[in-house]
Amino acid sequence: MSRTTPREKAAEIFHAFIKAKGMRHTAERNAILDVVCRIPGHFDIDALRHELRARGSISVSRATLYNTLNLLAEAGLICVHHFEDRPTLYEFAYGTTGRNHLLCTECGRILPFENEALDAVLDRLAPPGFHPTGHSVEVYGLCDRCMHTPSGPVHHRETNITTHTDNDKR
Ligand SMILES: [Zn+2]
Structure with a gap:
């Protein structure tokens, strides 16, 4: 028996989800999921298009991209972040219950962090009758x-948002 990777498991979940919705599998959706699983950390729609092109995947329209990202979010496979002053950011999230982030208000860096104690508290905070699935x-x-910049905080925002190290086990 070979072990299922998070990517294979995510594909399984997505296929079941699509089927339950009475929708069809398409090569586009498969290609998008495949690339989404491989991007470490956050990405915006332009970074995703760039990755798809770089990997020689079939060309996908912006509408299909948005549509598929919405489906992936609905299926719980990606997180969608609307951070202040940022384009919408996405993140592959299969196998995680919480996505916590430190946001630098000066340079715009976003660093994910894990804290089991915080996750446990948040899961317990839900009122009776509400079943949390993530946070x-x-x-x-x-x-x-x-x-620690000697000349004071830097006054430009980083434009590359996918370069941080993501220590998550995937
Ligand atoms: Zn900073």
Whole structure:
């Protein structure tokens, strides 16, 4: 018996989800999921288009991209983040219950962090009758780099948002 990777498991879940909705499998949706699973950390729609092209995948329209990302979010396979002053960011989230982030208000860096104690507290906070399936916590502040820049905080925003290291086990 071979072990199922998160990517294979995500594909299984997505196929079942699509089927339950009475929709068809399409090569486009499969290609998008395949790329989404491989992008570490956050990405926006342009980064995803770029990845799809770089991997020589079939060309996909913007509408199909949005549509598929919405389906993936509905299926619980990706997280959608609407951080202040940012384009909508997406993140492959299969196998995680919470996505917590530190956001630097100066340079715009976004760093994911894990905290089991926080996750447990948040899961317990739900009122009776509500069954939490996940959460997302945003902590605003200054990152180490901005805090210790001798000339004061840098005054430009980073444009590359997918370069941070993601330590999650996937
Ligand atoms: Zn910073």
